[in-house]
Amino acid sequence: MTARVRNACAVGALVWTSLAMGRGTPGSGGEKAPVPPLRLPPTVPMRCTELAGLALPASEIGLPTRGAQIDSAAMIAIAAPGNVDGEYCRVVGSIKPLKASAPDIRFELNLPRRWNGRALQFGGGGYSGVVVSGTGTVPFSPDQPPLARGYATFGDDSGHVGNPGLAAFGLVDEAVINFGYAHLKKTHDVALALIARSYGRLPEKMYFAGGSTGGREGYTVIQRFPDDYDGVIANSPALNFSGVRLLGVQVGQAEYRNPGGFIPPALLDLMYRRTLAACDALDGAADGIVSNVAACRALEPQLIQSLRCAPQAQAEDDNCLTDAQLKTLLVLRDGLQLPYPLAWGISRYRGYNVFQGTHFTGMLGLAHSAERLPEPGFFSNGYLYAQGDAYIRYFVTRDDTASSMQFDVQHPGRYLPRLVDLSGTIGAMNPDMSRFIAHGGKLITLQGLADEVISPNQTIAYYRALIARYGDAQVDSFMRLYMVPGFQHGNGVFIPSVDMLGALDDWVTHGLAPQTLVAVDLARATNGRSRPLCRYPAFPRYTGHGNLDRAENFRCVEP
Template identity: 40%
Template sequence: MKRSTAGSGARLRRRAVLAVAVILTGATGLFGVGPATASAGASPTVPRCAALDGMTIPASAMSLPTTGGRVESTAAMTSVVSGRTIQYCQVDVDIFPVDRSAPDIKARIDLPHGWNRKALMFGGGGYNGTIPDLTQNVPFGPADQPAPLARRYATFASDSGHQQSPTAPPSLDGSFGMNDEALTNFAAGDALKKTRDASLFLIRQAYGTHPAEVYFAGGSTGGREALVVAQRWPKAFDGVISAYPAWNNLSEILDLGYLTQVLSRPGAFPGPEKQTLLYDSVISACDRLDGVRDNVVSNPQGCGFDPHVLRCPGGADTGPTCLSDPQIRSVIAMSSPFRWPYRIASGETEYPGFPFLSGADMRTPFLGFGDTAPADPMPATSGYGMQYWDQWVKYFLTRDPHHNSLDVDPRHPGTWLDRISRLSTVEDRNNADLGPFARAGGKLILLHGAADELVSPRSTSDYYRRVRDLLGAGTTRGFMRYYVVPGANHANFGTPAFAAGWDSLTALERWVEKGRAPAHPTVTDTTRHRTRPLCDYPDWPRYRTGDPNDASSFVCTR
């Protein structure tokens, strides 16, 4: 606890120094010139937009190997963001690779007028390949609070070091995996630090000073990236929001590959009607376990649903009102841990599977089972995870774009085992020792929806327990909070049972800048205008009495 306090004290002293630097920079004529670190003519709140155009970013500005970078364009922008009219400078940047055959990292920085002297980096999604929208809110962000750019944050992000094909489905182009540097930029997170360093260099050039705080927010792949920066560069970000993180990416891919094979078997795929049947049956069986019927299962661990109750007579497929034996086996496979009978270099041994609520709702089939069974070639209507596996096999594992991904068995990979093991050291970002991040004063908010169809909430709970077991409950609580949101799915995709919205950024600011940890937070269902308490894991909200749409009617329990 003393180390964490020391980190916060150092941050407060740094803010004071930066405030003095800003005053000196803006005090023209008083001391003749500003401090030596300030850019000539820079304003502490209005960016020097045109002066950045064509600017060279030296390789020395970045801590990881590059051959430098360059500002490709700047534009003065006026946009309505979160209902507010914002003027900002949009800066597009190329960061050059060491390997000339590797693609550039393409980054963007939005520099607002009236800068609040803070910066926030957004993570990506899927296989990335495009620059995230810098006007967006943080994952599971509130509908009634402004996005970071509207709060006058300098926001930045990159495509993580490759550009998606315009003909590929969004975030599902893995072809960059043929190049080692591009793969490392994406999977190991090297592009994150390169983008952060280049962006802070340009922020300093634009305003004449560094940000007082730098934050990171991301979900899914971006959630993994959020954990990567805390693990690898503990002093690079002051606070991190990690939502539904795919931190053990290789391990999940192996499970997705196994499920792809299971669902491709004759008669094994439950179509959308049967997925809806499964979802409705789980809700009917488990909804009231938290004390109220509201179509939200608050305690999935207490839901002992048995899919055999939906078995068709004789086990044959007799229509949409029941599940055949092969379909029941598929459902059980999706909800069960997948363990592989061999060692991989990352040390991971299994992926924990998905709750029965995951992917069972036809309103979001793309993220779960999909609309159609996996096949070769992989249908665009199959589940997202099955298409993700297909791209990984073709471009990461075999590096053969024509390889049939159904021919690779994650249980018995044969000649591909060594390659899988090597990839695990890059893709499984599983270092639980966040002690350096905590000692630097960093704060981490970890979020996951209990009904996530694409990244298992059980996996995030596993990572949290590893951190707590390694560092101790007290130290972990000093810098980290973890909340599982009942009813929330992956990124509020489609029409989830609970469309989560919480102002995690304000909570993180108060924690980092004022030392006030989140206390009794509430999350809003943004489509149904109801609230629930956000409970510290492993607690979950149980209904007591009163209005079931109000968080005050619930108590966190375990």
């Protein structure tokens, strides 16, 4: 089975890709269920080319701007090269900032000839800086792109150009506010104004979908603009944006400031293999996936001890980890604990499942080089640290010569007010979702238990905070959380494909709340196998009978 990259949303060095699939290849152990024929909505009257050159006044946008300008509007034919979305009108424009020194918010809007009366806003990735086109599939969903299904789709660049990961736009106040939350409302309002001008009416349903930064944006629109959205898909959400950046700084300091703290990729692989040997079969299936994370965590002390070098071992021993190297891993595992509160009283960032099947050697993993580069790179110096370093220099100190190696995360001194302000501007840790719940909004979140970029335990902690605030019954009435074993940040030994948009629309439109779903694996080595997608805290356990590559031979059980 082949995975085709359709619509990429950058997430730092790697991309959260929108993957679509064909049929299973021999030996894959399973095949994706046939995609039902696409039921197209009827053709509707619409305006397209007349939108070109239109100037929208600032009064039509709910947050302060100098209005919006439509640069082009053109019909895209079904037969256009590379078009998988049917016939649609492509609208390109920009939203003007209050200050001329700030960048525009560039956006694209797609208006299908066959409109189903719904609209879908796409989120960005990493530090954004690239216009999200809104074409192609929702990340990790099957074929049948939303635009082809009749959704009006749109996205933007979050209010700056370029996504090198260095976040230089952090020097511009209006650009930071746009990136944090304002671009979402501004683009939403412009898109709805254009939809109304094209079709003569507003959408019946308004949805949002995104992952990583886009996942944070999904929670942001619920918290800040709850009346604007009927449903949200928010995957692997970077909710505690400041927390993950500050933890990244501490990881980098453990790797490069503490003598011997760097861990060569070969030793990270050793740790991963030892984890699989101890924990793979705890779910009843030796399938390369650590599904029973709770049982694996109980084995963590023994696993760490088995990895620890004997006192007489050499520092370059490739069969064990020194105390300094283990300390680096424990920084990751333990997460961030601050002696001061950030926005919404948050002082923690939960750690990662370091010893429960997370692989840290990929493009978004830990450092591959023992030398810290003057400009830390994702691959050479580790994704978490490189992003944290840029955050300190551009967002916090606003001094690109500042040293993140010397920045005291625990005692930031004169930078404390800036850290608190940033955590409120960009973060999405506000637990108040009452207005979204009150008007019947629905939320679906999917994340990997082996995510190496956004800690799965931070997402779980936020979910538990909602339970504590609203109770199980009310949270069940509006939210679904699916934690996926083996899934990392867009990669992993199990990469799920599931129609979350269909599930969300059925829930919002017909009241059909999703329960256990079936996900098909996109990973190259195991493409086509399937597993139940279990509602948290359940995980898929093998029944002991039947093909390991078929979901029907697993049951969702709680730890």
